[in-house]
Amino acid sequence: MSSRIDHALAYPEPPASPLWHRHGPKTRPITPEQQRRNRELLMLAQRTPRPRAPRLTTTLAEAN
Numbered sequence: 001m002s003s004r005i006d007h008a009l010a011y012p013e014p015p016a017s018p019l020w021h022r023h024g025p026k027t028r029p030i031t032p033e034q035q036r037r038n039r040e041l042l043m044l045a046q047r048t049p050r051p052r053a054p055r056l057t058t059t060l061a062e063a064n
Contacts, residue, residue, distance in 0.1 A: 030038075
């Protein structure tokens with residue numbers, strides 16, 4: 001059995017950047033109306049396929 005050390009696990013994780021900590025006032029909670037609208041838009045986005053660009057029948061080299 002080898003005594004190899006996995007260095008990725010041998011050291012503790014570095015401390016989080018200070019930019020991750022929010023200073024200042026808390027964000028405003030959204031209203032029930034905004035929540036409902038967000039849910040509707042999310043459902044619509046998940047249901048609707050994205051439009052695709054039409055395929056060209058000729059290649060760009062043939063068109064010139």
